[in-house]
Amino acid sequence: MSLLKSVASNIEKEKVLEENRRVHALENRLYLSRHPEQTNFFQNSILERAVNEVCTNLKPGSGILDLGCGTGYLSLGFLSRGYRLTGLDLSREMIQAFEDSIPATLKPQAHLVVGDVEEFLAQNRDEFDVIVLSAILHHLFDYESVLRKICARLSSGKRLLVFFEPLKQEIQSPIRFALHRTLSWLDEKLYRFEMNVRKIPVLDDEYHHSDYQRQFGGIDPIRVGEILRDEGLKVLKIEKYCARRYGLHAWLANRVLKTQNTFNLLATRP
Numbered sequence: 001m002s003l004l005k006s007v008a009s010n011i012e013k014e015k016v017l018e019e020n021r022r023v024h025a026l027e028n029r030l031y032l033s034r035h036p037e038q039t040n041f042f043q044n045s046i047l048e049r050a051v052n053e054v055c056t057n058l059k060p061g062s063g064i065l066d067l068g069c070g071t072g073y074l075s076l077g078f079l080s081r082g083y084r085l086t087g088l089d090l091s092r093e094m095i096q097a098f099e100d101s102i103p104a105t106l107k108p109q110a111h112l113v114v115g116d117v118e119e120f121l122a123q124n125r126d127e128f129d130v131i132v133l134s135a136i137l138h139h140l141f142d143y144e145s146v147l148r149k150i151c152a153r154l155s156s157g158k159r160l161l162v163f164f165e166p167l168k169q170e171i172q173s174p175i176r177f178a179l180h181r182t183l184s185w186l187d188e189k190l191y192r193f194e195m196n197v198r199k200i201p202v203l204d205d206e207y208h209h210s211d212y213q214r215q216f217g218g219i220d221p222i223r224v225g226e227i228l229r230d231e232g233l234k235v236l237k238i239e240k241y242c243a244r245r246y247g248l249h250a251w252l253a254n255r256v257l258k259t260q261n262t263f264n265l266l267a268t269r270p
Contacts, residue, residue, distance in 0.1 A: 013141040017090070017116060019210040020139050024070075024091035026203055031071050031094060033200055036191070038073060038135075038164065040247035042254070046239070047163075050264050051077040053237070054130055054161050058083070062129040067117050067150075068136030072098035074163060075134075079106045086128070087112045088120050121149050128158070135164040137224075138213040144227055151231035154269045160233065162265040166211075166218035167240060169261060180242070180259040183249055191245040221263045228267050237266045 024031075032039055051074070062083050066075045069087030071094050078085050079102065089095050092114045099112055113120065117136065131150055137143040154160060195202050213219055225235045240260040242253035253259050 016141045016212045023210045028093035029097040037243045037245045042247040042250035064130045065128040066132040068134040130159045132161045160267045167263045168218040168220040187245045187249045233267045235267045239264045
């Protein structure tokens with residue numbers, strides 16, 4: 001029975017991997033246009049803060065590994081600060097878009113790789129000062145196993161940033177949650193109208209299997225923290241917030257409704 005479960009698990013894992021490869025090939029250069037929740041003014045302030053916190057006391061020329069780098073919206077912040085960057089993504093199309101966006105003066109600092117996270121971790125033996133997980137955990141079949149492998153690569157003083165993961169939510173106020181859902185509905189209506197006007201296809205229906213962990217409600221930061229502590233890391237910060245397509249909606253959700261659907265986490269090995 002355990003053998004059958006193992007075979008079934010491997011089949012499901014490969015299916016998730018292939019779906020992610022297919023969907024992100026469709027995303028290609030239009031990824032950030034389709035995902036303004038990652039680039040609006042409110043989210044940009046969160047991104048800048050996260051990058052600055054990771055880079056605090058980080059020596060010039062330090063090596064950073066960005067797993068799930070996509071088109072580089074997070075990685076470019078590290079390159080512009082003078083750090084060496086290795087970016088990995090499953091999508092060849094998104095890696096090409098990232099490479100094309102890097103200014104010529106920064107290209108020598110960047111090494112971009114097309115590949116699967118687990119295969120990369122098994123084959124690559126380089127040491128990195130920071131490992132970044134860019135909105136990738138919820139795409140993985142077994143994110144806990146991958147997290148443990150990443151922890152094993154971090155020696156004393158090295159850092160880990162988990163960025164922009166869907167938060168497994170707890171509903172504490174029915175009224176606040178209803179307002180949260182109403183704002184979400186408005187956000188999506190405006191988003192779909194904009195995509196229609198700009199003639200950019202919306203790919204929501206393509207994400208059923210590639211956003212694998214969403215079927216379980218997202219990622220639990222408490223569980224992530226438990227895994228990191230089990231592996232000898234110290235959690236420095238967990239930031240929870242509400243991501244929305246548009247900056248004004250994100251501001252309302254965070255400053256007025258005070259709801260949360262996304263988190264970042266910063267950790268280090270003492």
